Amino acid sequence: MSISSFPTIGILGGGQLGKMMAAEAVRMSINVRLLSPKDAGPMQAYSGVMAGDWTDPDVLRDFGADCDIITVESEWAPAAEAADALGDAVDVWPSTHTLELIKDKGVQKQHLADADCPVPDFECCETVDEAVAVANDFGYPVVLKQYRGAYDGYGNATVHSDEELREAWPDLATDDGLMVEMFAEFTRELAVQVARRPGGEQVVYPVAYTEQENHRCHAVEVPADVDDDVAEKAHAIAQRSVDAAEGVGLIAVELFEMPDGRVLVNELAPRPHNTGHYTIEGCDTSQFENHVRAVLDWPLGSTDLRRPAAVMVNVLGEREGTPAQPDTLPDALAVDGATPHIYGKPDVRPGRKMGHVTALGDDRADARNRAEEAADALHL
Numbered sequence: 001m002s003i004s005s006f007p008t009i010g011i012l013g014g015g016q017l018g019k020m021m022a023a024e025a026v027r028m029s030i031n032v033r034l035l036s037p038k039d040a041g042p043m044q045a046y047s048g049v050m051a052g053d054w055t056d057p058d059v060l061r062d063f064g065a066d067c068d069i070i071t072v073e074s075e076w077a078p079a080a081e082a083a084d085a086l087g088d089a090v091d092v093w094p095s096t097h098t099l100e101l102i103k104d105k106g107v108q109k110q111h112l113a114d115a116d117c118p119v120p121d122f123e124c125c126e127t128v129d130e131a132v133a134v135a136n137d138f139g140y141p142v143v144l145k146q147y148r149g150a151y152d153g154y155g156n157a158t159v160h161s162d163e164e165l166r167e168a169w170p171d172l173a174t175d176d177g178l179m180v181e182m183f184a185e186f187t188r189e190l191a192v193q194v195a196r197r198p199g200g201e202q203v204v205y206p207v208a209y210t211e212q213e214n215h216r217c218h219a220v221e222v223p224a225d226v227d228d229d230v231a232e233k234a235h236a237i238a239q240r241s242v243d244a245a246e247g248v249g250l251i252a253v254e255l256f257e258m259p260d261g262r263v264l265v266n267e268l269a270p271r272p273h274n275t276g277h278y279t280i281e282g283c284d285t286s287q288f289e290n291h292v293r294a295v296l297d298w299p300l301g302s303t304d305l306r307r308p309a310a311v312m313v314n315v316l317g318e319r320e321g322t323p324a325q326p327d328t329l330p331d332a333l334a335v336d337g338a339t340p341h342i343y344g345k346p347d348v349r350p351g352r353k354m355g356h357v358t359a360l361g362d363d364r365a366d367a368r369n370r371a372e373e374a375a376d377a378l379h380l
């Protein structure tokens with residue numbers, strides 16, 4: 001039974017992002033309802049969890065009946081179906097418009113380019129011959145990208161010759177082909193989180209340096225060790241991109257810092273993001289709290305860092321099977337100033353994101369050492 005004067009937020013999704021969003025909402029006594037297509041491990045800690053066919057209008061109407069607002073933890077959750085089923089009764093954020101713009105990498109890149117947000121050169125190619133011509137025009141290597149459904153680098157391929165392109169094409173291409181993108185010889189990958197209210201008011205988080213290993217984010221260091229003008233550009237471009245997408249809630253902007261000082265947008269994610277997990281301990285207001293505030297159209301909180309540096313390290317699965325609470329958790333907890341997060345996913349697979357550790361410190365090296373030490377102690 002909910003306390004009627006407190007709003008109820010409905011979250012479509014049963015993973016760690018929904019869990020961390022729900023945790024912030026619960027702290028403020030905002031009621032939370034969660035809908036996912038199957039019983040999802042990370043959410044088991046919460047009441048108000050529903051498992052059901054979340055594309056079914058009746059299920060969505062039932063779920064939405066007590067909600068003041070609905071949001072998603074992923075761009076692949078059925079936000080459009082929820083908006084259709086619920087009509088004007090309940091707002092769904094981010095909007096279908098924003099999600100349609102972002103979900104398709106070709107549409108997204110074109111929209112950003114049209115809004116004067118700098119992006120790597122790209123071309124949407126329907127056929128392999130078209131792609132080969134574009135690749136020769138750009139010069140190899142180029143990155144082939146599927147338009148929809150890709151994550152953690154699955155769905156992308158970097159190719160170095162006509163032969164490699166022709167070989168990669170059949171496995172990756174969909175009916176509308178693939179996007180061919182110039183390979184960005186970046187100095188660093190950066191990320192900036194932006195929270196935006198329905199009326200357009202924004203707050204922006206510090207610039208984060210994101211370190212990838214095997215196409216997956218390994219660690220995030222904040223603030224990124226970049227020149228002030230690069231940080232300024234990253235902020236301005238991130239904020240312009242989020243305005244262009246009319247994003248509401250938390251939107252993460254992945255960026256490339258180029259050797260000549262340019263900053264390019266790689267892609268947007270219309271939700272809290274792995275590169276923003278450091279904000280939970282690191283900032284006055286976490287990305288999850290500001291997401292909740294933004295979708296409720298409430299005042300946004302300060303994004304200031306609480307300590308000079310924050311470092312987040314991902315904890316990836318090491319084996320195949322069913323995880324138990326790791327008995328190594330106390331070892332990680334013994335590392336001073338490190339905060340482990342275990343997502344509670346029911347299955348573990350090698351390379352799957354199972355948790356993360358954040359440490360704060362006086363400088364990046366200090367925070368980094370502690371985060372790595374605690375993350376190394378955990379085995380899942």
Ligand code: ATP
Nearest residue numbers: 120143150151152153154156181182183184212267
């Ligand atoms: P994720 O889920 O990790 O965000 P994704 O599957 O949506 O990834 P992208 O973000 O497009 O894929 O690419 C994954 C990674 O591949 C990037 O973080 C970057 O390291 C590299 N990459 C992508 N595009 C380019 C490019 N044009 N030039 C160089 N590297 C690139």
Ligand code: MG
Nearest residue numbers: 152254266267
């Ligand atoms: Mg990406």
